[in-house]
Amino acid sequence: MGIGVLASSSTTTATGASFGDGVNLQPAYYCSGEQDLGWDLMNEYPDIETVRIEIEPPTGGETSATLSDIRRWIDEANANGYQVIATYHHWPSNGSGDPQDLQDAANWWVENYDYLSQNSSFTINLHNEWGTHEVSVSEYGSAYDSALSKLRDSNYDGTVICDVPGYGQEPQIAADSVGYIGDDNIAFSVHVYAKAWNEYAGEPLKESHLDYLNSNQPYPCLVGEFGPLGPDDRTDWSAVVDHAKELGWPVLGWAWNGDGESDPMNMISPFWGDDCSATSYSKTSYFDTVYNKLSGGGSGDGGGETTTQYLNAEYYSLDGVSTATSRTDYWGDAYVTGFDSSGDSVTVNFDAVTSGERTVKIRYAAPYDDKECNLYINSQSVGQALLPYSTSFQQTDAGTYQFVEGYNEITIEKGWGYYDIDAIIVK
Structure with missing residues (x-):
């Protein structure tokens, strides 16, 4: 899974590796x-x-x-x-x-x-x-x-x-x-x-x-x-x-x-x-x-959650979908594909230190046209998220939502289908 291409004589700009601090x-x-x-x-x-x-x-x-x-x-x-x-x-x-x-x-x-x-x-x-x-x-x-x-x-x-x-x-x-x-x-x-x-x-x-x-x-x-x-x-x-x-x-x-x-x-x-x-x-x-150099730093003693959650889709609950590696530039070991039947979904989860609002981003590829997926937060529908046409993995902002302290789930369900999901990012 290539993250870039070989350098040529022209100047190329790198990016940060996909790890947290x-x-x-x-x-x-x-x-x-x-x-x-x-x-x-x-x-x-x-x-x-x-x-x-x-x-x-x-x-x-x-x-x-x-x-x-x-x-x-x-x-x-x-x-x-x-x-x-x-x-x-x-x-x-x-x-x-x-x-x-x-x-x-x-x-x-x-x-x-x-x-x-x-x-x-x-x-x-x-x-x-x-x-x-x-x-x-x-x-x-x-x-x-x-x-x-x-x-x-x-x-x-x-x-x-x-x-x-x-x-x-x-x-x-x-x-x-x-x-x-x-x-x-x-x-x-x-x-x-x-x-x-x-x-x-x-x-x-x-x-x-x-x-x-x-x-x-x-x-x-x-x-x-x-x-x-x-x-x-x-x-x-x-x-x-x-x-x-x-x-x-x-x-x-x-x-x-x-x-x-x-x-x-x-x-x-x-x-x-x-x-x-x-x-x-x-x-x-x-x-x-x-x-104090890591992310937001701070004491960690009840100071609230400042970390970003990088939730690679292939590691979580898959329903009617499968993993693949043929598309390049995915994070982790694979990405999730096969959103082609009603109910096909991937559900990720994370633990929140405190309740509050967090922004959800979806890392996806939609190689055929603009797509929409159905989005659920803790089993409650919050509407649709737009996945603009892209032949490579990109991030799109899916909105800001309320999460509870402790265990939380995010589900992406087929909607229009025919797209790939690499990861969900929660910040």
Whole structure:
């Protein structure tokens, strides 16, 4: 499912990747991977929508966690309603310029994707921070082209996140590399820390470097990691993260738990390196440094829901319809099609922190003509939603409606029919 087309000689503008803001978890190096991950506390903070889980491969000799542990982390994140980015993180290869390390990551995904995805869906981040600061455009692009080609030998056909080189700090190299990369379903991830250095420009990482990546290649972008790791006199990490959000990029803070630095950046306590038996957690003084950068930020303590719900239709209740993958640019694993008989419908659901009005948007394709669908909120008809003619997936505003605190349902029913539904967005 392609998100864009290969860059040509003309300037192309990227968009933000289709994730909500969120946090990183690094459980692989502690407690043999068996610790409680702190979902009860995380669920109190609605601006955390995505979790990026760093996975040390058990075959690499650097972790006692097993594939079963890794699958549990992913399954629990899915069960708690989070979008999941699963990242191959063999730490001795971080910052490596050896293409074989990237190929090893691709091979690992080919061998293990089916097992890890048996119960849950996730997005693959091929390798954490592959590529030196000095890697050339052709070296980076060619290495990723080969590794991506290998990865597609697996059953995974979703977006692959590619960290930009130089420990995630060389976005210009990634932007210029797309002519060497044949896979058209990728996203680029930048890592933003106070210590970040951009060798391409010979200066600390700056907002303009993100602009270059955003404007000179067609693929989605995100900040896969951010935090105040020093020295503080280099990159203004906070300003760069704010600019990424202005560009519409999702941002993922470092780290929920699992950071082992001497001055650890962990949002919750106790640290897994100190206590493997904890079943309840509390916020650290560092928590708000990350959380205030996510979506609307705020305390999470009764402050109301500010998160946007991205409800991929294929994961919910289907009546008379089916999933398909032939149309490009869908989110998640598929889209829903076959609205051709009376009563055909898809029903999605979400939990609202408080009652109140929310805007509903529908991501759809209507390749034959303008269409209308019947719309129901909590089983009550609210009329029809217009789906203007479009041969590709687009969003349309379906109106603003009252929702109750707790469980809510939204149903799209055939109406005129002969359209496809990719997702419902509630904000």
